[in-house]
Amino acid sequence: MPFKNSLAIALLCGTSVLAGCATGSGSRTAKVLPQPPVAVVAPPVVAAQPDPVTILIAQSDRHFATGHQELTLGHLDRARSEFDRSLDILLESAGGARVDARLREHFDRLVDRISVLEQGALAKGDGFTETKTEPASIDALLAIETFDTAKPALATAETVEADLETTTHDIPIPTNDRVLRYVELFQGRLREFLADGLARGAQYLPMIQATFRAEGLPLDLAYIPLIESAFKPSALSRAKARGVWQFMRGTALENGLKADWYLDERADAEKATLAAAKYLKTLHNTFEDWHLAMASYNGGPGRVKRALTRSRKDDFWQLSATTQFLPRETRDYVPMILAAVIIAKNPAQYGFDVIPMVATPSETVVAPAALDLRRVAEWAGVPVDDIQKLNPEFRRWTTPVKKGNYSIRVPQGTAERVREGLAASAPGQLNAMQWHTVKKGETLASIAKKLRVNRIDLAEANYLRVNSRVTTGGRLVIPRMPSSALLARASSADLERAAEATVEEVLAETAAVAQKTYRVRAGDTLSAIARKTGTTIAQLKNWNKMRGTELTIGDRLVVQRPRSSANTQQ
Template sequence: MTIRAWLAAVTVTLFTVGCGSNPKPQVALPAPPPPAPAEAPLAQQLPVDPILTLIAESRTHYDAGERELRMGHLERARAEFDRAVTVLLESPYGARTDARMREHFDRLVDRINAHEVTALAQGDGFSETRSEPASLDELLQIAMFAPPAGTRTWETVRADLASNEHDVDIPQNERVLSYVELFQGRLRDYIHSSLERGSQYLPMIFEVFEAEGLPLDLAFIPIIESGFKNNALSKASAKGPWQFMAPTAREVGLRFDWYVDERSDPEKSTIAAAKYLKTLSRMFDGDWHLVLAAYNGGLGRLQRAMKAAGTDDFWKLSASTRYLPKETREYVPMILAAMIVGRNPAQYGFEVAGLGPFSYEKVTVPDAIDLRRVAEWTGASIDEIRALNPELRRWTTPVKTQDFTLKVPVGTAEQFEARLAGASPAEFSALAWHTVKRGETLAAIAQRQRTRVSVADLAAANGLTTRSRLTAGQQLVIPNSPSTLLATRTERAAPAQVASRSIAGSAAVPTVARPPSPIVYQVKRGDTLSGIARLFDTTVDQIKSWNKLRTNAIVAGARLTIHSSRAQ
């Protein structure tokens, strides 16, 4: 009987007794049902395994360390890696008493050491940021298969140009419209991603070009040149969204050295492009088709072609293969097609989700600073910091450059400046300094570095040439070893004795701690045994002995076992 039924029965009974005229014999009330037995707590049902709990806690800290490391937050990563190890080392059970604990501890140390080796290779301040292939090289290959424009494309472009004004003359011919057709077909994904990427820069470009009195249609040149990728690099070594060659970049005032390449700075390169286009415009009396041809093929080449052909009409010049290279002949109609689609993407089936304007705050740093420090002090990721400062070629701002202006995410400048004010110089840079001794050469100093560095890079980092003579007492920038930026406790020996209290509460059984596991190093192109030996503080003979090598020859991709203390 339920409680509700029981209460109903009691109520009926009382009502009957109270209202009846004749006394009734008393009826025994039914007893309430016994309460349901309380469920035993889950903890009593399933005893907690303290070893698994410790391992889970250690893994949590290690995973957090990896996340921080991916963000470029070295101090936070080190703290989490330390906690992952400390949880095991300071547990009442020791780190090596249980097979599961030993396995986890050894794997943990190996993985942290692997991160350390990667940091040595990438975070020494000398490593260069990666470039992306420029789009023009590939687009010109695809252009060979551009389909003829269909009737629908002709009608769409005709209606578009009739209702939307352009400030560059766009002829409605097959050469231009075939690219519009290609952009809607085979190159649809490329054009779409370029337009989305460019949405954050176009407001700035429009503003610069308007201030210079340039046609706004020219803002769409980077769709073809680079896809609006700031680090786009062509086979000819043109770089940046506007694809400047190094000599031209210097002519228009862009900085280009070992630390900084302003061709990749979206704003500075846009200002330079505006000035350069304006100069070309004056040379060709505002004929933007010739300006575009000169921008791609070079001023001298175009002038020679015009003289040889006896015409200043680009379409006549490009009708023959005699005067201009194929790239320039195809470049101009391709740019004009990009102007058509870029001005009115919806008309051609492109739904572009704007990324918002390229925005940031500026801070001034008094000396070279590691970009990972900037990421950590602003709470941003290293990828965000590098995206805001694509002109920086290294993981650091330039040395010997006071008051360098750095871009940080909006809302973080104040906290960064507060951290900067309280930081010691040792916290700043990914680079270190070497005082030249009597008789030292660049080659000798480069050879002694634990991370491989070429004489050319060492010279360029210090504003020298490979033939520069050094003087005693001279200060040189050298690669820094970031090993101290990762876990500091992985080399601490695990307890050889089991703690006084065992897992089961019985007497502890002493065990001998085995040495930390070796690591496996994969040989990279350009590696030598002597270089690897310096990296791990060991000798060539030791590496040959561990790996049963008869000669010093190694090949890229080979795996070497390393037992040295640096690998532990």
């Protein structure tokens, strides 16, 4: 506006001057047209240039995040590859990772984070770490105070009696106060527990009922695991009962299940169900009463027999009317099971809206030798937890050492990829186990002491007793945790090398040799040297007292330390 105003004033003044001159000369007045306004052109906007450092950090972070995810899934090879790439991106940048303060800070922080993750992965060792268990529901349920003095509501009794008139049961279901109290308890403060168990049980009940039908057992007994374990194969009680059916080890062995250092078939729902059918038949043949059979499933047949003898009773409800003959846990166990059966067979009647869990479809692959489940997961392209959930009988992250041709369940559609992985792998690439050849005069105790392993673990890993004699020249698998091969590198070549090496050779590499060095060559990076030597960048920086990552051709780097030093500096 100021520019336009001044232009208008100038034009007016100019017009006046011209008009005056024309009057003086007597000539015709000239017509002056206004000039168009001058356009104001804004200076060109210069696009901001992308910050190369920010781009590098973002690329590095993407690979780190992918590596972290792969590590969480149990895919060790892929995790290590992504971690290495996250560092290489920075090391391969113009000037290296130390030229820019932001790059330097990011690189150092990344090295620390990777080091922490790698050390955390050591907890799973070479496959010999025991897999996780979870508390058995029976412990918590039998500890709950049931308020014996409180009489169940009349409405509860009417609902249950009406339900029993229309719902078929194949074991006697009394509607006494003890059963009705648990019906109310499951509808009240134990509602969430029962709903969760019913949902999970949908995965197993068809199999259990089919087994019991084939074995001629009452189908109502299929709901015993609802109370014992909430249908959790990994459930472990305080008394060390395990699996969906909560077998004690001795009872499991008596009924055909296997349990050793590598596997525990109590956690295999199908095999344990066959064993449970056999055991329940035995108990019923002993007592000729399903309520007494159920009580002995909990308290043991010997205890129930003694209680019957002392009390001179032959009925569970009379026998359990007081705490004189049976412990409270066994007295409560039978009415608790019966109440659960009542609700489970007609959940909507009792206010339950159950959304059933669906079993993961699976297929079977046969492992010809000891096989690390993390290898299976990588070939199948699934998290290692998925493989473990399909095979809960494995106590370790490996199949048994001396039992070849062991079947492994894998997600449906992945078996062919796993078979291809097996076919393409040498025997030494299937696991990271280390072996010891027995020398003259050695015993299990001396070997365990020499190799710094637990003597009981050493014996059980080799299917021996603790006091067993060992034969000169024999080979023992050493349950060492962690394994530097699988976890520090986890490449196929390293697995093969680890399998071929004896434990003494592995120890000699870190104890007998003062230290091993590497001469830096043209094109070397710290990340590349770490890969070549089976170490980590953090270790190399630590051992060589490096503040940065710059390398000079011809320098010698310590790439392996004596065991005493390595343990304190890694």
